[in-house]
Amino acid sequence: MSEPVFVAVDGRRLRATVRGIGPTVILDTGGAGQGVGTWATIEPPLAAFATVVTYDRAGVGGSDPGPEPRTVARMADDLHALANALDLALPAVLVGWSYGGLVTQVYASRFPQEVAGLVFIDPTPTERQPHLRLGGVWQRTLFALGTSGLVNTGPGEWLARVLYRQGANDEAEVNGMVTFLRDRQSVRETAKVLAPHARNVREVGEAIARYGLPPVPLTVLSAGLRSPTRKGRRLAEWMLDSHHRLASRSPVGKVVVAERASHQIPFDDPEVVIEAVRSVVKTA
Structure with missing residues (x-):
């Protein structure tokens, strides 16, 4: 694994790694946003055909805190500043996993000229979940x-x-x-990241409805393994419907169901992620 670097962004430091040679692929992780070290299962194979970038969002892992409140727009602006500070070859293919899918959607809507393609890994829906009040x-x-x-x-x-x-x-x-x-x-x-979840989801939904996504190759990987309970089946239906709506935002968008994987697709079936990224890089 490449050694992390610290990049100055608006007087703060963001921790990142860059490895490989080729078209730029930026990985944006889920959860709190600690991307450095999270993508170990797919970084080496991706680096065989791309320049692969991982990073920690502001206030997480090795990155300094950013200004509050932490809106998704601010997260996307941080990523934009990081990509330019690293002097990466743009446009890039953005890969957003879970919550990272929200960040990459806003990035793509704000900076469409810097986006060559999009891969979403079981992304967080931008619609309110209607049936799981608890x-x-x-x-x-x-x-x-x-x-x-x-x-x-x-x-x-x-x-x-x-x-x-x-x-x-x-x-x-x-x-x-x-x-x-x-x-x-x-x-x-x-x-801390998920506390304003409802507000952030609403923010992204409004941004995409207003500005849309660029007409670039887009693949949504949807988890095929979800809880077999009644609640789990309803969640699976809602997630898949949401993923199809996201794919329809691009004229060349598609959904691929990772039949052998849970939400942890990069760990459960890394090959399906690698192939999705490879395909988008080739067609971008």
């Missing part, structure tokens, strides 16, 4: 168990497992969430 409650409870350290107690871990099983595919996914919750710093960073 989803926010159990999410906040999980974060509270993590930030307080209660997940490290027997009763706390039991409650975390009971709550997360409502939307998990299997016990391995539950174990992964418990491991994450034990990292109090990561939980705090993620909780």
Whole structure:
């Protein structure tokens, strides 16, 4: 893995890595936004045919905090400044995973001339989820168990497992969430990012409705493995519908269902991500 570099952006430092030779591919991760070190499963194969960039969003990982409130527009502006400060060859292919899909959509709408193609990995929908009114409650409870350290107690871990099983595919996914919750710093960073989730989703939806996306090659990778519960099936239908609407924003957009993968597509099936990026790079 290439050594991280620190790039000056508006008097702050953003941590990034750059590796490989070829067309520029920028990876924007989900969750809190700590991209450096997150993409280990796909960075080396991508670097065989592209210049691959990862970075930590402001206030996360090795990057300095940015001005508040942390709107998605500010996140996209940070990425734009980073790309230009690194003197990358533009336009680039942007790859947004989960919450990173919101950032890359706003980037593409604000700087269309700098975007050659788009790949979204199980992106966060820009529509309000209509049927899971309790989803926010159990999410906040999980974060509270993590930030307080209660997940490290027997009763706390039991409650975390009971709550997360409502939307998990299997016990391995539950174990992964418990491991994450034990990292109090990561939980705090993620909780801070997701606290204004509804506002940020609304912001992105309004921006895309107003400005649209550039008519570039666009692929949406949608997870094929979701919870088999009734709630999980309804979530899967809603997510897939949302992903098709996103793909329709481009005249050459398409949806690919990653049948063997959960939301963690880069880990569950990295090859499907690599091939999607390769295809968009070739046709961009």
